[in-house]
Amino acid sequence: MGKKKEIDDRFKKFGTVSFTSTTKVNDFIDHLESDQVMGSRCKSCNQKYFPPRADCHACFSSDMEWFEITGTGKLITYSKLAFAPVGFQDDVPYSIAVLDYGEFKVFGRIAAEMADEEVKIGIPMKTIVNRLPNNQMNFVFQKV
Amino acid sequence: MGKVAIIGVGQSRFVRSYPGAIRELVFEGFKEAVTDAGITSKDIGASVVCSAPEYDKQRSPAGVFAEYLGLNPQPTFYVESLCSSSSMGLRLAYSLVKSGLHDVIAVLGFQKMSEISSSESQERMGRGADIQWESPFGTMMPAYYAMHAQAHMDRYGTTLDDLALIRVKAATYGQINDRAVYRKPVTADMFTDPDHIMSKPVSSPLRVGDCCANADGSSCIIVASEEKARAFCKKPVWILGLGAASASVNLAGRDLFTGLAAAKQAADQAYQMAGVTPADIDVAEVHDCFTIAEMMAYENLGFAEPGQGPELIRNKETYKEGRIPVNVDGGLLSKGHPIGATGGSQIRTIVLQLRDEAGDIQVKDPRIALVHNIGGVGLYGNVTILGRE
């Protein structure tokens, strides 16, 4: 029996079905577990990124730090799915959306408990951590 | 260096489920194009195969096709830009000819989507989005275009009835296109009848009738140098302008949701290269994978000002007799959308129009025409401007 090599595959916990397991921003998952949705900021040129990235394409630095997505963003568009891809059928119906925070935007789901008639382009929403079955996690947008 | 021409075009019938192997499917489009060009496989210097590989069971189909089509020992290779693969193939063919490396190129587009189930296929298409940060939320192509529809409706007051009018136009011409998958008539009433399949929700605000269908199909475009074009072809169609652009895959990286920035940038490039303006375009094929996609194309191509797309379809300006006929072959909404074959099919329609050989759908005396072909949800934009002698 050979020695088993440790693989940091934390990212497989992201979303209903994750298609990625290894990434340099795996700490994103640890932050979700402590109820924080985090983006990354380049320490060299201060550029903010969401989704977070390990490398800055503005100055090519890979020295990044985490920042928390706080406050509210403006709902800029959304859609409610009546059908879902393989692996997501149990979630139907659900809505995906984009929030604009000014310096960056966030793509995610609208909180399941929010009524359709409350969802309107332009409303302020906040991004919060959401726990899914099977120990999976994502983030959702909630009205404020 | 001289001009670059299209001297032959072909496509298979687009069908739900092709009852043959992919090499046989590709043969159908190829045979029509070489026959159209009046050449043989020996006249072709290289082939470019355009497709989205996630549907293929065959690894590296280019090599298989080259043998089956009699294109050995000439070089062949694969190019992919999702649904705009064959427009990207045309761009490559243009540069291979323009550089002098080859003088005749076959651009082979194909897709056999029926190799996998419809839900699997939706899921794979969704993976044309950002699989790390978007797909884990359960995304599909219709949902992304639906988000653009939602933004367009909110910003400009575009209505669901406006979107339905685009499908009604598509069906007007799809009924008379014997290569199309969907050939039944469609009326606006179907979209307001809650019991009709056309009105059923897919991803709000888009309904079944707003979406094109998957299909199997192939297309082929023969590209040639000016010298070869004049030797082989009585009615060469010239490539006047080529534009291509890309945008952030994750919607979070975009600023525009009421249109597709990559389409607009590609259009600007193509107009500039061709030295023409939107007003010079006599007929166009646009990438109407969804009704909203055609609406945004009107505006991104400059046929209408931003927000004025609905006026164009309400006034039937994009019908065959209108100011700027668009998708008078039925578009993707009628023909179906075999990813890698779609751009080649659009180019074929436009080439036939410019040669005055489009039959029942011929518009009057077109001289300059345009093809708009999008990969993903505006991830890749390709615009091609063609003209006759």
Ligand SMILES: [Zn+2]
């Ligand atoms: Zn930086």
